[in-house]
Amino acid sequence: MYIGCATITNMLNYIWFGLMAIALVVAAINGTAEAVTRGAVESASSAVQIAIGLVGIMTLWLGMMRIAEAAGLVSLVGRALRPLLRWLFPDVPPAHPAGGAIVVALAANMLGLNNAATPLGIKAMEELNTLNPDKDTATNAMVTLMAITTAGVQLVPASMIGVLAAAGSTNPTAIIAPTILATAAGTMAAVIAARALERFYPVSAPAAEEVRS
Amino acid sequence: MIRSALDAISLWAIPVLLVAIPLAGMLRKVKVYDVFIEGAKEGFDVAVKIIPFLVGILVAIGMFRGSGAMDLLMAAMRPLVAPLGFPPELVPLAVLRSLTGSGSLAFTTDLVKTHGPDSVIARTAATMYGSSETTFYVLAVYFGSVGVRRTRHAVPAALIADLVAAVAAVAVCAWMF
Numbered sequence A: 001m002y003i004g005c006a007t008i009t010n011m012l013n014y015i016w017f018g019l020m021a022i023a024l025v026v027a028a029i030n031g032t033a034e035a036v037t038r039g040a041v042e043s044a045s046s047a048v049q050i051a052i053g054l055v056g057i058m059t060l061w062l063g064m065m066r067i068a069e070a071a072g073l074v075s076l077v078g079r080a081l082r083p084l085l086r087w088l089f090p091d092v093p094p095a096h097p098a099g100g101a102i103v104v105a106l107a108a109n110m111l112g113l114n115n116a117a118t119p120l121g122i123k124a125m126e127e128l129n130t131l132n133p134d135k136d137t138a139t140n141a142m143v144t145l146m147a148i149t150t151a152g153v154q155l156v157p158a159s160m161i162g163v164l165a166a167a168g169s170t171n172p173t174a175i176i177a178p179t180i181l182a183t184a185a186g187t188m189a190a191v192i193a194a195r196a197l198e199r200f201y202p203v204s205a206p207a208a209e210e211v212r213s
Numbered sequence B: 001m002i003r004s005a006l007d008a009i010s011l012w013a014i015p016v017l018l019v020a021i022p023l024a025g026m027l028r029k030v031k032v033y034d035v036f037i038e039g040a041k042e043g044f045d046v047a048v049k050i051i052p053f054l055v056g057i058l059v060a061i062g063m064f065r066g067s068g069a070m071d072l073l074m075a076a077m078r079p080l081v082a083p084l085g086f087p088p089e090l091v092p093l094a095v096l097r098s099l100t101g102s103g104s105l106a107f108t109t110d111l112v113k114t115h116g117p118d119s120v121i122a123r124t125a126a127t128m129y130g131s132s133e134t135t136f137y138v139l140a141v142y143f144g145s146v147g148v149r150r151t152r153h154a155v156p157a158a159l160i161a162d163l164v165a166a167v168a169a170v171a172v173c174a175w176m177f
Helices: A002-009 A011-030 A033-070 A073-080 A082-088 A097-110 A114-129 A140-150 A158-166 A172-200 A207-212 B002-027 B032-040 B042-049 B051-067 B069-084 B088-099 B101-115 B120-130 B135-146 B154-176
Strands: none
Touching (some): A011 A033, A011 B051, A011 B069, A033 A073, A033 A097, A033 A114, A033 B002, A033 B032, A033 B042, A033 B051, A073 A082, A073 A097, A082 A097, A097 A140, A114 B002, A114 B042, A140 B135, A140 B154, A158 A172, A158 B101, A158 B120, A172 B120, A172 B154, B032 B042, B042 B051, B042 B135, B051 B069, B051 B135, B069 B088, B088 B120, B088 B135, B088 B154, B101 B120, B120 B154
């Protein structure tokens, strides 16, 4: 049973290796080795470009967040939404700064402030990491935050309204209501899935170590 | 009315926040500039720390796309979802959305052009794009920033959420448009 859990826990390892291994096999069949090489090389440099592109905006918002913390704004926001946070993140102590940081990050996501949302989300992750006993392993609260974020809580799908408008749509904002409904469904699913799955992915180290000790 | 209010929020949110936060600090007698610099110092480190995670994820996805495996995956999924009432044109988008932000944006833009911006397909595609995030990018950035490698149930939970959001987008758009 433990071995099974450990295997599932390493899902990302399998997905990562699987994507590359499948790429090689398909390349051998399709003769697309060149495109695979290009995909690897270009993705590597674009990953660095993305990260470096984050430096400025990251610096700005982390500085702003420090002011907000010092002014007591973050804990104020956290206190205001305490019942919701308690329910979503039961492992986070009520007075912990992680609560406020999570709220601020989710608010930035909802408003579609993309360049603020990522730095603030990372800040919330760092706060949650201070509660993490095993720095290599994600806590339940971290997974819940990440699942909610990937579900993409957003009130105004600005980029899509832009795409539709640019293509000459008569009513580009028609997608706002369905987007909110779909993102709400996805977010609910994220919370439920994160909470329901946590027991199947124990925090403890793989079975081998337990047997040895 | 609602629309102009929403437009005003997205227009003013950042400038107002950039002044309101230091203002709250001033009122609380915080040395705002000093404190800003102190927090801002972390920015570079955090951005650099996520590089290995981002390179790892994006390279694997880049190879997968480059080889043509992504196209095969989408082709394989089409017959599976067609009987469920999921428009086959949108299957690639459902797969791409979780893997690549720029790829799914390009694909959506193409669908909008091909089918017309007021078609049900275009609106559903736009809803699908807008109602989700690039899961593997968020995964790499968020867990990379704190150096977490054992992500436990993060991937399955996020993929379940993506699937539900995609199905909900199709269902809601079929109902509304």
